[in-house]
Amino acid sequence: MVILTAKVSKGKLAAIVLLILFVVVLLAVLLKNADEPTPGTDGEQTVSASEVRTNEDRVAYLAQFGWEVSAEPVQTQEVRIPTEPSEVFERYNDLQISQGFDLHEYSGKSVKRYVYEITNYPNSEDTYYATLLIYKNAVIGGDVCSSAQGGTMHSLNMPK
8 A cells, every 4th residue: 555645835725726626617717608699601690500599590590501691581480399300390300400400409399480581592593491499598409401392301401
């Protein structure tokens, strides 16, 4: 059995405690700033999915994916997330899960659905819409879809 002892003066002990306190405060500040909007590559502010309070925030959130949309939503409605999901809901939720969302967490809740017309969909003459689902000022889901008969639906990401 080996026992090590160290003699530390009160001054050194105080310096160590202050250093540890400084590191904890620095980490707290850095973690808080990680959740705040930061400038994007084009000088615009990015909008966190958890802080979408206004129409301007929703438009800016979509712009982060490269979308240019109408200034105002073409449709706004309240929808209820089903408590007993259908097959169609499960397919839609699979799309949401692929984007980091899961609508099962909001079963039975009423959410706001905002639909914006996309004005810059690449290589298409069809009309496309971006939909955002918002619960308590947070984006909980979204998609981009074509209005054409038999049109497509995909994630919020700009197609390549």
